[in-house]
Amino acid sequence: QKEVEQNSGPLSVPEGAIASLNCTYSDRGSQSFFWYRQYSGKSPELIMSIYSNGDKEDGRFTAQLNKASQYVSLLIRDSQPSDSATYLCAVTRYTGNQFYFGTGTSLTVIP
C-alpha cells in the first residue's frame, strides 16, 4: 500500500467551476499535510498546508482534513485556466520526518 494515494486524473472542469482534489494516506501518525501545484516543466510550489481537522481557506483555495478518515482534500473555487497543473499531496509525521508525496492529480480548466 502506498503511503499517499491520489487519483491521477486527468480531472477536467469548466472555467468558474469548483475543482475537488482528493488524497488519502496510510500512516495514522501523520501530523502535517501539504498541497503543492506543479506546472509542466517547473518545480512544485507550496500552495496550502493544514495541520488540524477541519477546513482552512486561503483565497480561492480550501484545504480540508479528516484525520479519522485519513483523508485530505483541496477545493479550488472559481477555477481559472491558470489553475491547470498537477497537484501533489504530501504528508509527514512531524519535524524531522520524511515527506511522502502522492503521484499527483492532473487538473485542466477548460475556458
Place this chain on the structure above:
Amino acid sequence: KAGVTQTPRYLIKTRGQQVTLSCSPISGHRSVSWYQQTPGQGLQFLFEYFSETQRNKGNFPGRFSGRQFSNSRSEMNVSTLELGDSALYLCASSSAGMYNEQFFGPGTRLTVL
C-alpha cells in the same frame, strides 16, 4: 528572502560518468531534502540533511550520495551514471521548525546519454 537555488539547471552526461549537483537553501533553513522526479515514478525521496547530518534516507542505491556543509548548502553526487538516472532532481529546504513546510528549488534536469 531569496528562494532555493540549484545549480546547474541542465546537465548532459554519458553513462558511467559521475555528476555533482548543488543546492543553496533559503536563508535560515537548516534542512535540505533531495528528490528525483521522473514521469513514470513521480517524486521519489533520496535523502534529507539537517545540520550536516543525514537524517533520513530513501530507497536508492549507494551510487547516490549527498552531503551538507556548515552553511546549510548541500550537494548530491551520482556516480557511475545509468540511463535510468535521467530525471529532474529537486532540492527542497525547510526551517525544520514547528510547521515544517518544504520549499522547492527550480531543479536540475539531468540527461544521461
